Amino acid sequence: MSAAIRFHGELAGLMGPAARAKGLAYPLDRRASIKDVVEALGVPHSEVYAIEANGRPVDFGYLLEDGAQVDVHPAKPPVDVTKATLLRPEPLPEARFVVDVNVGRLANLLRILGLDAAFDNAWDDENIADIAMSEGRIVLSRDRDLLKRAKVVHGRLVRAEHPEEQLREVLHLFGIQGPFAHFSRCLRCNTPLVSVDKQAILHQLLPKTIKYYDVFSMCPSCGRIYWAGSHYEKVSERLRGLGLGLGPEARKTDEERR
Known part of the structure; x- marks a missing residue:
């Protein structure tokens, strides 16, 4: 038989x-x-x-x-996770991700675009599967065993090796085209940034930063401060190379570490 x-x-x-x-x-x-x-x-x-x-x-x-x-x-891009299917009868409200450590740099690129990408290099497979289920997230990983877990409903076994190509792969599969809210999330903890008055953070800034920059954002979760410093053009160039150039939210800034 x-x-x-x-x-x-x-x-x-x-x-x-x-x-x-x-x-x-x-x-x-x-x-x-x-x-x-x-x-x-x-x-x-x-x-x-x-x-x-x-x-x-x-x-x-x-x-x-x-x-x-x-x-x-297999999937036929674009995959719309907000629509129910026979194999996945419970749709997600939106495309949000949880990223495995084996594609950790992908999380940073997703956050730069303003996409919701949960990531912590201390999470193991069980943590990631639990987060995917409880928060309705798409798991991104190169680990087949993780993606076989019953709690993982939506996921992608990332084929590309380099972070930029991984980003292209994910955006293409899930039909994510923007417009993107560039630099609108904290690169450390994924929290949406908020505008902050320069005078309120003067004590946290270096003299040259105070002199040359006036627009700032802050992470309300971890307190990290962001502005359009020297790192801005480097990241912007990477995005342009991927065809993901900056939009109106570019003023939200690159990261400058004090």
């Missing part, structure tokens, strides 16, 4: 050697859901966006039957 399973598109590259060796004829030596089987073959459920059994759409709970022909499909 067996079922034939075919992975389409980019999912084919995620299959394990054992799956390829068996030619995807999966032996039915136990009752198993298609979700369990897909993950046993090396593909996290977060990467699957449609499943058909004998041409009929099914969900992750579908139990494999002898002779079944199963087709497993």
